[in-house]
Amino acid sequence: MRRHLFIAFIILGAAANTGRAMEFSADQTTRIGKSTMTGKIYFQPDRWRVEMASAEGPKVSINRLDRAVTWLLLPNRSYVELPLRIDQIPRVGPTIEGEVARKHVGNEPVSGHKTEKYEVTVESDGKRQIIYQWVAPDIKFAMKTASADGKWESVYSSVTIGPQRPDLFDLPAGYTKVSVQK
Numbered sequence: 710m711r712r713h714l715f716i717a718f719i720i721l722g723a724a725a726n727t728g729r730a731m732e733f734s735a736d737q738t739t740r741i742g743k744s745t746m747t748g749k750i751y752f753q754p755d756r757w758r759v760e761m762a763s764a765e766g767p768k769v770s771i772n773r774l775d776r777a778v779t780w781l782l783l784p785n786r787s788y789v790e791l792p793l794r795i796d797q798i799p800r801v802g803p804t805i806e807g808e809v810a811r812k813h814v815g816n817e818p819v820s821g822h823k824t825e826k827y828e829v830t831v832e833s834d835g836k837r838q839i840i841y842q843w844v845a846p847d848i849k850f851a852m853k854t855a856s857a858d859g860k861w862e863s864v865y866s867s868v869t870i871g872p873q874r875p876d877l878f879d880l881p882a883g884y885t886k887v888s889v890q891k
Contacts, residue, residue: 732873733801733850735865742860750799750865756878757799771878772797780880787887788880801851801865803844807831819843819852820866828857 734751737759748761748768755774760767769782772793779797781789800806810830817826824843831838839857844850848870855862 731801731850731870733868733870734873735868737863737865739863740861751873751877752799752801753873753878758877771880773878774798782881782884783887786881786883787885789887789889791889800854800863803849803851805829805831805840805842805854807833809837814841817843819845820864820868822847822852822868824852 732753734749737748737750739746739748739761746761746763748759750760751758757772759770759772762768766784771780771782773779774793777793779791779793781791783789804811808829809832812828813825814828815826817824822845824845827842827844829840829842831840841853841855841857842851843853845852845868848868850865850868850870852866852868853862853864
């Protein structure tokens with residue numbers, strides 16, 4: 710399960726190249742192989758919160774660029790603090806970090822939005838990867854991103870663009886910090 714959460718956060722990875730300071734909330738479905746996770750994301754350009762449902766209970770992460778930290782909230786009112794990895798920044802903008810080529814391959818609706826589907830070539834650490842991205846041109850938002858080999862995908866629905874409550878991105882009162890067990 711820990712490996713799947715790690716991969717889920719990688720799927721969220723890369724830069725939020727929105728070209729503007731967009732704030733939004735959305736439902737998110739992430740599939741890695743045969744495993745699917747659903748949840749909610751709340752986003753401001755320098756911080757975001759992800760709430761995912763799991764068999765063990767809700768998984769909540771609060772990510773803060775301004776503090777370079779990720780807080781993982783645990784059901785027992787405790788939290789783990791980890792260094793923020795830049796590859797955890799949600800990939801919601803119309804371009805992808807490391808993009809070296811982009812080709813329009815069609816138009817498809819995703820979650821009720823008209824989108825333009827692109828085949829994107831991304832280069833990272835000297836390796837090239839093909840990713841598909843469905844961008845809603847009216848809101849300049851990537852509604853769906855998927856690997857060309859079908860191993861993973863991330864889909865947003867019920868996207869609401871607008872200011873988010875500031876307290877969503879703060880550590881809740883009464884939570885106790887615990888150390889990471891190795």
